[in-house]
Amino acid sequence: MLDVPYREQLASKDAMVAELYSGIAEPGSIRPILGMDDPRHYRDKVIAPFVPGRKGPGGRREVLTGMYAKGTHRVVPTEGCLLENEVAQKVVRAVVSIMNRYGVEPYDEDAGRGFLRHAVVRVGHESGEVLVTLVTNGDEFPHSKSFCRELVRRVPQVTTVVQNVNTRQTNVVLGGRERVLYGPGFILDTLCGLSFRISSGSFYQVNSQQTEALYRSAVQLAGLRDGDTVVDAYCGTGTIGLVAASLAGGVALVGVDSAESSIRDARKNALHNGVEDAQFVVADASDFLKGMAVEGKASGRVVLFMDPPRTGSSPEFLDAAASLRPDRIVYVSCNPRTQVRDVRRLADAGYVLDAVQPVDMFPHTDHVECVASLSFGKGAFGSQSQGDGSVDSRED
Numbered sequence: 001m002l003d004v005p006y007r008e009q010l011a012s013k014d015a016m017v018a019e020l021y022s023g024i025a026e027p028g029s030i031r032p033i034l035g036m037d038d039p040r041h042y043r044d045k046v047i048a049p050f051v052p053g054r055k056g057p058g059g060r061r062e063v064l065t066g067m068y069a070k071g072t073h074r075v076v077p078t079e080g081c082l083l084e085n086e087v088a089q090k091v092v093r094a095v096v097s098i099m100n101r102y103g104v105e106p107y108d109e110d111a112g113r114g115f116l117r118h119a120v121v122r123v124g125h126e127s128g129e130v131l132v133t134l135v136t137n138g139d140e141f142p143h144s145k146s147f148c149r150e151l152v153r154r155v156p157q158v159t160t161v162v163q164n165v166n167t168r169q170t171n172v173v174l175g176g177r178e179r180v181l182y183g184p185g186f187i188l189d190t191l192c193g194l195s196f197r198i199s200s201g202s203f204y205q206v207n208s209q210q211t212e213a214l215y216r217s218a219v220q221l222a223g224l225r226d227g228d229t230v231v232d233a234y235c236g237t238g239t240i241g242l243v244a245a246s247l248a249g250g251v252a253l254v255g256v257d258s259a260e261s262s263i264r265d266a267r268k269n270a271l272h273n274g275v276e277d278a279q280f281v282v283a284d285a286s287d288f289l290k291g292m293a294v295e296g297k298a299s300g301r302v303v304l305f306m307d308p309p310r311t312g313s314s315p316e317f318l319d320a321a322a323s324l325r326p327d328r329i330v331y332v333s334c335n336p337r338t339q340v341r342d343v344r345r346l347a348d349a350g351y352v353l354d355a356v357q358p359v360d361m362f363p364h365t366d367h368v369e370c371v372a373s374l375s376f377g378k379g380a381f382g383s384q385s386q387g388d389g390s391v392d393s394r395e396d
Contacts, residue, residue, distance in 0.1 A: 001364045001365060001366065002082060002364050004364075006035065006039055006363065006364075009360075009363065009364065010033050010035045010360060013033050013358060013360060013366075013368045014032060014033050014358065016336075016368065017030060017033070017336055017356065017358045017368060017370060018030055020336050020337060020340050021336075021340060021353075021356055024340065024343060024344065024347070024353055025353055025356055026353075029353065029354065029355050029356060030355075030356045030358075031355065031356065031357045031358070032358075033358040033359065033360055033368070034210070034213045034214075034217065034357070034358070034359045034360060035360045035363070036209065036210060036360060036363055039360070039363030039364065040082050040083070040363075041082065041083065041084060041085055041086050042083060042085075042206075042207045042209060042210070042363065043081075043083050043084045043085055043088075043206050043207065044085050044088070044122065044123045044124075044125050044206055044207070044208055045088075045120070045121070045122050045123075045204070045206040046084045046085060046088040046089065046091075046092065046120075046121045047118055047119075047120050047121075047173060048065050048066075048092040048095070048118060048119045048120075048121070049065060049066075049068070049075055049117070049118050050063055050064070050065050050095075050096070050099070050106035050107060050116050050117065050118065050119070051063075051064050051065075051075050051106050051107065051108065051109070052064065052105075052106050052108050052114065053077075060103070061105075061106075062100070063096045063099045063100055063104075063106045064077055064106070065077070065078075065092060065096055066078040067081075073109060073171070082364075083363075083364060085121075085123045087123050087128075087130060087155065087157055088121040088122075088123050088130070090154075090155055091119070091121045091130060091132055091151070091155050091158065092119055092121065094150075094151055094154040094155050095116075095119050095132075095134070095151065097154075098147055098150050098151060098154075099116060101150070102142075102143045102146065102147060104116050104142075104143075104147075107137050109169075112137075112169050113137075114137060115136055115137055115138060116134060116135070116136055116137075117135040117136065117137055117166060117173075118133075118134075118135040118173050119132060119133070119134055119135070120132070120133040120135065120164075120173065120174070120200065121133075122187065122198055122204070123157075124187050124188065124189035124190075124198070125189055125190075125208030125209065126189055126190035126191075126208070127187065127188055127189045127190060128157055129157070129159045129160075129187035129188060129189070130155065130157045130158045130159060130160075130187065131159070131160050131161075131162070131186065131187045131198060131199075131200065132151065132158055132160070132161045132162070133161075133162045133163075133164050133174075133178075133200040134161065134162070134163050134164070134181075135164045135165075135166050135173060135174060135175065136163055136164070136165055136166070137166065137167055138165065138167060139165055139177075141163055141181070144163070144181050145181075147181075148161045148181050148182040152182065158182075158183075159183050159184075159187060160180065160182060160183025160184055160185055160186065160187060161180075161181045161182040161183060162178050162179070162180055162181065162185055162199075162200045163178060163179050163180075163181050164177070164178040164200055165177040165178065174200065174201065178200060185199060185200075186198060186199040186202075189204075189208065191208060191211060191212060191215070191239060191243065192212050192215055192216065192243045192246070192247065193246065193247075194242055194243060194246055194269075194273045195269075195272055195273060196237065196239060196269050197237075197265060197268055197269060197272065199265065201261060202236075202237050202262070202265055203236045203237060203262065204237070204239070205239075205361070207361050207362065210359055210360065210361045210369075211239075211361070213359055214332065214359045214361065214369055214371065215239070215240055215243045215244075216243075216247070217357045217359065217371050218240060218244070218305065218330050218332055218371045219243065219244045219247045219248060221330055221354075221355055221357065221371055221373035222244065222248075222303050222305070222328060222330045222373070223328065224244065224248035224251050224303060225248075225250070225251075225300075225301065226249070226250035226251070227250065227251070227300035227301070228248070228250075228251045228252070228300055228301045228302070228303055229251065229252045229253075229254065229300060229301070229302045229303070230244050230245060230248075230251050230252065230253045230254070230303050230305060231254050231255075231256070231289070231292070231302060231303070231304045231305065231324075231326065232244075232253065232254065232255040232256070232305045233256055233285040233288075233289070233304065233305065233306045233307075233317070233321075234256075234257060234285060234306060234307050234308055234309075235255030235256060235257045235262070235263075235266060235280065236257055236259075236262045236266070236307075237262050237265040237266050237269055238255050238265070238266030238267075238269050238270060238278075238280060239269075240305055240307060240332065241253050241255045241266075241278070241305060242266075242269055242270060242273060242275050242278065244305065245275050245277070245278060246273065246275060251277070251303075252277045252278075253270075253275065253277060253278040253279070254278075254279055254280075254281070254292075255278070255279070255280040255281070256280070256281045256282075256283050256285050256288045256289075257280070257282065257283075257285070258282065258283065258284055258285070259282075260282050263280045263281065263282045266280040267280050285317055285320070286314065286316045286317045286319075286320040287320070288320075289304075289317070289320035289321055289323065289324045290320045290323055290324075292324055293320070293323040293324040293325070301326075301327040301328070302324065302325075302326040302327055303326055303327060303328045303329075303330065304321060304324070304326040304328070304329045304330070305330050305332070306321070306329065306330070306331050306332070307331075307332040307333070308333070308338075308342075309334075310334055310335040310338065311335075311338060312333070312335060312338025312339065312341060312342050313338075313342045315345070318342060318345050318346060318349070321346070321349075322346070322349040322350075325376060326376070327375065327376055328373065328374065328375050328376070329346065329351060329373075329374045329375075330371065330372075330373055330374075331343065331346075331371070331372040331373075331374065332369070332370075332371050333369065333370050333371075333372070334361070334367065334369050336358075336368055336370045339370055339372060343372055343374065346374055347374075350376055350377065351374040351375065351376055351377070352374060352375055352376075352377045353372060353373075353374050354373045354374060354375055355372070355373045356370055356371070356372050356373075357370065357371040358370050359371070
């Protein structure tokens with residue numbers, strides 16, 4: 001949407017959110033979208049594929065990199081991008097040049113041959129540190145020390161290089177094995193005053209500036225008080241829960257995620273930032289909430305933060321949330337359509353939609369991030385909460 005003036009993009013997204021929430025949200029409860037002052041070069045994570053190009057002198061094929069044509073695996077060469085971090089673009093160009101220098105073959109997806117498949121570049125928005133993950137079609141990396149030394153010489157911001165091995169014939173970028181070639185194997189970045197460790201497999205929002213706006217909005221809408229218990233479902237590496245605990249103060253934090261590696265990073269992030277009243281658990285979020293409801297150990301108010309994938313939350317999770325019956329639910333979503341579906345279900349369980357805050361996380365695309373705040377009371381559609389706290393399973 002680069003050809004559409006940015007103010008028009010924001011107005012269009014405001015209108016889209018208002019239409020989606022019509023009939024659910026009270027007048028004035030939908031806030032104006034939070035946009036960027038400079039909506040360019042905001043993507044701090046860049047994934048560059050490498051494929052064979054034309055044959056050059058001596059029969060060697062040139063290395064081709066760029067972006068996939070929509071709906072295909074055909075790479076369109078690109079010299080730059082107005083959305084990608086400029087240092088990350090510099091790293092990709094340096095990798096291509098070094099591949100040519102050392103004769104490193106790009107991966108041929110059709111033949112299943114070649115060595116270097118992708119470079120995944122992460123740039124710390126505040127720290128400026130750069131993590132480069134080189135995805136290879138094999139364990140042995142010839143000239144790896146020279147490769148890294150040359151890369152750091154050309155782009156001094158690079159502080160660590162990791163080799164990730166993916167020998168499967170798949171369009172999934174990362175494989176299951178990796179080793180550190182240079183540096184500590186991770187970078188640190190600052191978000192809302194906290195320092196977070198970012199490794200090759202960590203989930204970390206690609207637009208750090210707007211992530212701050214998103215998280216601060218979520219914490220503000222949560223209305224946290226001393227003595228509250230914050231339950232961070234789908235917590236990942238603990239970013240939003242730790243930000244909430246830091247900004248609000250005086251709250252206990254419980255994070256849950258099914259990925260053991262994420263929970264390991266979350267615990268390290270809590271320790272690194274001095275957040276003491278925090279525990280992170282490896283578990284299925286639905287099962288964990290059900291168990292918490294049965295045990296009834298939380299004292300004071302319970303505020304549930306949930307940030308599910310684009311497909312939205314599952315009926316099982318929403319049932320579990322209703323059985324826990326938190327005083328407030330703060331729902332962060334990268335897909336307002338599935339969010340509206342889930343908010344309707346929560347309304348049938350007795351929750352009132354108090355506010356919706358759209359955030360323009362991805363300028364120049366049609367994506368919108370939304371924070372919805374709900375409190376327990378009479379359902380928005382007039383249905384009362386059921387005696388056992390479960391959600392009515394009927395279709396909307």
